[in-house]
Amino acid sequence: MLFMVRMDVHLPPEMPPNLAQEIKAREKAYSQSLQREGRWPHIWRVVGEYSNYSVFDVAGNDELHDLLSALPLFPYMDIHVTPLAHHPSDIN
Numbered sequence: 001m002l003f004m005v006r007m008d009v010h011l012p013p014e015m016p017p018n019l020a021q022e023i024k025a026r027e028k029a030y031s032q033s034l035q036r037e038g039r040w041p042h043i044w045r046v047v048g049e050y051s052n053y054s055v056f057d058v059a060g061n062d063e064l065h066d067l068l069s070a071l072p073l074f075p076y077m078d079i080h081v082t083p084l085a086h087h088p089s090d091i092n
């Protein structure tokens with residue numbers, strides 16, 4: 001199943017910069033491992049915002065929830081999930 005996910009990151013201003021960098025480095029490594037596995041095929045920056053739109057290709061809701069809740073930035077993000085279905089006009 002495909003899901004479009006918007007993630008808005010809100011790191012607390014009082015977080016020490018070295019801790020923020022460490023969390024971001026773990027987030028990047030985790031994200032890139034899922035991308036290599038094909039479970040996170042798209043990630044796009046929202047212009048001008050500390051946000052992304054991503055597409056996940058997973059078995060279902062439970063797998064997506066497990067994957068998202070394991071993100072190192074999960075405690076600092078608002079996440080909105082949109083399940084995607086095939087469009088009848090899609091030629092692919």
Ligand SMILES: O=C(O)CC1=CCC(=O)O1
Pocket residue numbers: 007009027028029031050051052073
């Ligand atoms: O920077 C972001 O949008 C948050 C994020 C998700 C995966 C990643 O590497 O960074």
